[in-house]
Amino acid sequence: MALRPLLSAKRHKMNTVIVGQGAIGLLCYHRLSQAENNKQGDDLVSLWPSTPATRIDYSFNEMNGVTKRFPLTIADKPSLTCADVIIVCVKSYQATDALKTIHQFIADDAIIILTHNGLGTLEEINPPLKPSQCLLALLLTQGAKKIAPYHVEHTGMGHSDLGIISGKLSAIKQKQLLACLNKSLKQLNWQENIQQAQWKKLAINCVINPISALNNTENGQINQKPYQEMTKDIISEIVAVAAKEGVTLKVSLLRQLVYNVAESTAKNTSSMRADVLNQRRTEIDYINGYIHRLGEKHQLTTTINTQLWLAVKALENKYLP
Numbered sequence: 001m002a003l004r005p006l007l008s009a010k011r012h013k014m015n016t017v018i019v020g021q022g023a024i025g026l027l028c029y030h031r032l033s034q035a036e037n038n039k040q041g042d043d044l045v046s047l048w049p050s051t052p053a054t055r056i057d058y059s060f061n062e063m064n065g066v067t068k069r070f071p072l073t074i075a076d077k078p079s080l081t082c083a084d085v086i087i088v089c090v091k092s093y094q095a096t097d098a099l100k101t102i103h104q105f106i107a108d109d110a111i112i113i114l115t116h117n118g119l120g121t122l123e124e125i126n127p128p129l130k131p132s133q134c135l136l137a138l139l140l141t142q143g144a145k146k147i148a149p150y151h152v153e154h155t156g157m158g159h160s161d162l163g164i165i166s167g168k169l170s171a172i173k174q175k176q177l178l179a180c181l182n183k184s185l186k187q188l189n190w191q192e193n194i195q196q197a198q199w200k201k202l203a204i205n206c207v208i209n210p211i212s213a214l215n216n217t218e219n220g221q222i223n224q225k226p227y228q229e230m231t232k233d234i235i236s237e238i239v240a241v242a243a244k245e246g247v248t249l250k251v252s253l254l255r256q257l258v259y260n261v262a263e264s265t266a267k268n269t270s271s272m273r274a275d276v277l278n279q280r281r282t283e284i285d286y287i288n289g290y291i292h293r294l295g296e297k298h299q300l301t302t303t304i305n306t307q308l309w310l311a312v313k314a315l316e317n318k319y320l321p
């Protein structure tokens with residue numbers, strides 16, 4: 001069992017470990033370590049990468065074009081044990097392994113925040129987290145791109161939603177957490193029902209990501225006539241499986257949401273299209289693949305989501321080892 005000194009009620013410092021040295025990991029590390037309230041190094045922020053590293057700096061490109069190097073603190077096992085907050089910034093298919101690796105070192109009352117796209121990782125986590133370890137989801141609409149190892153570019157501003165997936169957070173801890181993250185991530189909304197927000201994000205990704213990846217199109221194309229019928233079918237299947245999971249969604253609202261996101265990100269390359277173009281593994285197993293698995297669980301046909309899942313898997317198989 002990982003033990004650490006008890007926090008005093010007056011304590012406002014927040015020790016944070018960011019897991020993952022990719023685009024979102026370095027964005028979160030940068031914002032937290034460079035936050036105004038942390039200029040004196042009051043809060044300890046460190047980074048736990050996928051492989052041991054001895055780096056002492058990283059590069060960050062702001063959206064205004066300014067690029068600078070910044071000092072980097074690499075986390076060790078004691079940093080994990082002392083961490084109040086652990087922000088896991090890995091891809092959906094890496095989340096279970098990342099949690100398995102760190103879980104033996106983290107404190108019994110640690111707050112763990114997942115940032116990945118897609119759903120279905122929680123079902124895989126074994127051994128599960130302790131009930132005293134509160135698990136939260138952070139849904140980001142900010143964008144970041146890895147240019148080179150330990151070099152990241154901030155590509156898009158946006159709001160973030162944070163809420164509890166499992167466990168409990170005392171009022172004091174919630175206040176401390178929000179104060180700390182709000183100063184660094186900005187536009188952070190607390191969601192009492194983060195599950196609803198996760199499903200909405202899932203619906204957006206189930207439509208925009210595979211269509212844009214398979215057709216090699218920008219996000220805005222999804223709103224064109226050839227994809228409208230398919231969009232409706234994808235969403236109808238999602239609404240049906242969500243209902244079986246106890247989540248109430250509305251087809252018309254989701255269609256409007258997908259339309260708005262495709263419109264507001266019209267010129268963007270979705271993360272799945274980018275993964276395919278760069279011959280990387282996609283997150284399809286946790287997007288349309290998740291809907292397929294839930295369809296099987298509840299004996300519901302998910303024809304179009306299953307087709308899209310298989311089509312993207314076939315595309316991936318052409319280049320993955």
Ligand SMILES: NC(=O)C1=CN([C@@H]2O[C@H](COP(=O)(O)OP(=O)(O)OC[C@H]3O[C@@H](n4cnc5c(N)ncnc54)[C@H](OP(=O)(O)O)[C@@H]3O)[C@@H](O)[C@H]2O)C=CC1
Nearest residue numbers: 020021022023024049050090091092094098116117143144
């Ligand atoms: N980039 C963006 O703009 C946005 C991304 N997201 C979501 O956030 C998640 C992360 O995305 P992104 O940062 O772009 O992905 P990246 O692939 O850039 O980063 C993931 C990082 O995690 C590292 N990693 C993998 N396994 C472990 C482990 N066990 N311990 C520590 N580090 C590990 C990877 O290392 P290695 O390379 O060695 O595998 C990699 O550096 C995804 O689910 C994505 O969909 C959400 C909103 C926006």
Ligand SMILES: CC(C)(CO)C(=O)C(=O)O
Nearest residue numbers: 208265268269270271272
């Ligand atoms: C919202 C959207 C579709 C933006 O591109 C996204 O989340 C992604 O690309 O993964």
